[in-house]
Amino acid sequence: MIGTGIKRGTAELAVLSVLEHGPLHGYEMARRIERQTKGALRFTLAALYPMLYRMEQRGWIRGAWETSSSGRRRRCYRITPVGKKKLSPLRREWAELFGALRRLTKVSNA
Amino acid sequence: MRDWEALVEGHLTGLALEPAEGAEVIAELAAHLAESCEELRRQGMTEEEAVKRTLSQVEDWQNLRQKIESAITKENIMTNRVKQFWLPSLVTMLLTMGLLALIQIFGPNPWMVARKNAWSLIAPVAVIYLPWLLSLPLVGALGASLSFRSGGSQRAVFSSIVFPVLPYLVFFLLALPVMAIFNERLAHNIMFGALFVGLFAWVLAPGAALLAGGLLAQFFLSRRLDSRRIAGS
Numbered sequence: 196m197i198g199t200g201i202k203r204g205t206a207e208l209a210v211l212s213v214l215e216h217g218p219l220h221g222y223e224m225a226r227r228i229e230r231q232t233k234g235a236l237r238f239t240l241a242a243l244y245p246m247l248y249r250m251e252q253r254g255w256i257r258g259a260w261e262t263s264s265s266g267r268r269r270r271c272y273r274i275t276p277v278g279k280k281k282l283s284p285l286r287r288e289w290a291e292l293f294g295a296l297r298r299l300t301k302v303s304n305a
Numbered sequence: 306m307r308d309w310e311a312l313v314e315g316h317l318t319g320l321a322l323e324p325a326e327g328a329e330v331i332a333e334l335a336a337h338l339a340e341s342c343e344e345l346r347r348q349g350m351t352e353e354e355a356v357k358r359t360l361s362q363v364e365d366w367q368n369l370r371q372k373i374e375s376a377i378t379k380e381n382i383m384t385n386r387v388k389q390f391w392l393p394s395l396v397t398m399l400l401t402m403g404l405l406a407l408i409q410i411f412g413p414n415p416w417m418v419a420r421k422n423a424w425s426l427i428a429p430v431a432v433i434y435l436p437w438l439l440s441l442p443l444v445g446a447l448g449a450s451l452s453f454r455s456g457g458s459q460r461a462v463f464s465s466i467v468f469p470v471l472p473y474l475v476f477f478l479l480a481l482p483v484m485a486i487f488n489e490r491l492a493h494n495i496m497f498g499a500l501f502v503g504l505f506a507w508v509l510a511p512g513a514a515l516l517a518g519g520l521l522a523q524f525f526l527s528r529r530l531d532s533r534r535i536a537g538s
Contacts (some may be wrong), residue, residue, distance in 0.1 A: 221333065222340045239362040240337050244330075245372035252377060260329075267340075270333045 206246055207255075208289055209236055211274060211282045214256060220269035221247060247272060255281055307342070307356060309335035316366040321374050323458055330373060338362070389457035393465035397448035397515070401441065401469035408437050433506045441511055442518025444469070449519035453526050466519030473507040 209228050213219060219227065225238040250256045255278035258270045274282070313335045320327045338359050345355035363369055409415075416433045445466045452465040481500060 220336075222337045240334060240341075241363045241365075241369045241372070244334060244337075245369070245376040248330075248373060248376040267336065268332065269336055270329070 205236065205289065206238070206242070207250060208282075208285045210246065210250065211255065211278055211285065214272060214274040215279070215282060218271045218273045220261075220271050222269075224272065250278070254278070307339075309339045309342075313338065316363075317370050317373075320370055322377060323456070326377065326456075330377075385456070388455035389452050389461040390465055392455075393448045393451035393457070393462075394468035396451060397444050397465060398469045400444045400447070401511070401515075404440050404444070405434060405437050408434050433510070438510055438514050441514035442521075445515035445517065445519030446522035448515070449522040450526060453523055462519070462523055466515050467512050469515065470508050470512045473511070474504075477504045477508060 209232070210224065213224055213227050213231070221240075221243055225243050229237050247256065247258070251258055251272075254275055256272045257275050258272045260268055261271045262268050310331060313331045317327075317331060317334075320330065322330065341362065342355045342359040345358055346352065350358065413436060416435060448465040448468070449462050452462045457465065477500060481503070
């Protein structure tokens with residue numbers, strides 16, 4: 196399991212990354228992130244929604260109410276053009292960080 | 306079947322958000338919990354176990370409430386205020402002043418209200434631009450529409466509509482009486498007449514015209530929103 200501090204930093208990247216492939220509501224988003232990271236990133240309701248609202252206020256994502264085929268109303272989130280622009284530098288920053296950590300750990304192991 | 310919305314509402318009592326915003330948050334969290342519980346039931350858990358496990362996602366409701374309030378209000382309080390109040394107010398103000406300037410330049414001539422006595426030569430008591438007054442409901446409707454569409458509260462919508470008459474109100478209630486006290490050249494004999502007729506011509510009548518258009522626009526917009534909500538539910 197990844198520690199809380201790192202998780203917090205990667206959470207926004209995870210949300211933007213899954214939304215890049217299409218709109219999702221909160222519950223499905225949390226499930227997909229958990230599935231795709233094999234349980235390394237797990238969002239509870241208390242962690243997910245304040246982050247989604249913050250990202251929406253920043254204009255990175257946009258939520259809209261939709262009615263599913265079963266008749267249930269859900270708020271679906273979509274990535275906005277601002278969010279798409281934010282995604283590339285975020286990916287680059289995290290790739291640089293992980294690259295640096297990999298190099299560091301290899302040096303340490305050598 | 307458990308009423309998740311009532312449960313969330315009970316835990317998040319006093320959520321310091323706009324009522325509509327708070328209701329949306331409650332509905333969204335309730336939908337999440339309901340789906341989570343249903344999923345656990347599908348996996349074979351008993352109703353009681355599933356509910357217990359679902360509720361364990363929120364260890365501290367007080368903390369969740371604070372996080373949500375902070376995420377929604379602190380992030381963008383300025384942006385909301387700009388979108389819901391300042392921008393619509395400035396648009397109505399600019400349009401009101403711009404239309405008045407155009408009518409003053411290109412006509413038609415205003416209707417002059419003057420006293421019919423020996424002192425009537427001093428100054429007209431009030432100058433009323435009827436075409437301007439007739440155009441103001443449209444301006445009010447535009448201000449209300451801008452504020453309402455960006456999620457403005459009742460107070461923000463109302464303030465955006467009447468914003469253009471505030472400078473006139475300040476003038477008639479503060480500047481004119483102060484001028485009357487300190488400026489000896491001001492025609493004191495028309496003071497009260499000018500004050501009341503001026504208040505009517507530049508504050509009450511334009512305010513009523515702006516409100517007529519603005520409140521009508523708000524009424525139709527909120528009705529359309531309600532019908533959409535009903536269709537969506």
